[in-house]
Amino acid sequence: MSLKQQKIDITDRVVGKLKNEHIELYLENEKIGEISLPEGFSFKLEHHFETDQQKIYQNVSVTDQAQERYTDCDEGGWC
Numbered sequence: 873m874s875l876k877q878q879k880i881d882i883t884d885r886v887v888g889k890l891k892n893e894h895i896e897l898y899l900e901n902e903k904i905g906e907i908s909l910p911e912g913f914s915f916k917l918e919h920h921f922e923t924d925q926q927k928i929y930q931n932v933s934v935t936d937q938a939q940e941r942y943t944d945c946d947e948g949g950w951c
Contacts, residue, residue, distance in 0.1 A: 890926055 886904070888895040895907040915923050920931045 890928060892926060 882899055885899055887898045888907070889898065891906075893909050893911070893913075895909065896903055897905045897907065915928075917923065917928070922929050922931065
């Protein structure tokens with residue numbers, strides 16, 4: 873039996889993590905490389921995402937737990 877080399881496309885499984893001036897690339901928990909970002913780089917994100925100090929945030933709407941009074945109410949307002 874002999875071994876032969878074969879290329880496997882892992883593109884969809886690679887995750888990038890933003891670190892200082894580069895993006896670290898991971899396959900599952902294994903670091904496989906990095907991409908250096910030029911000085912003065914910027915991001916173009918969809919409208920409900922933003923960056924701040926090397927972090928990426930998603931703006932979402934959540935319920936206010938402090939005013940939660942009733943549960944299991946139907947559409948007519950009966951609880």
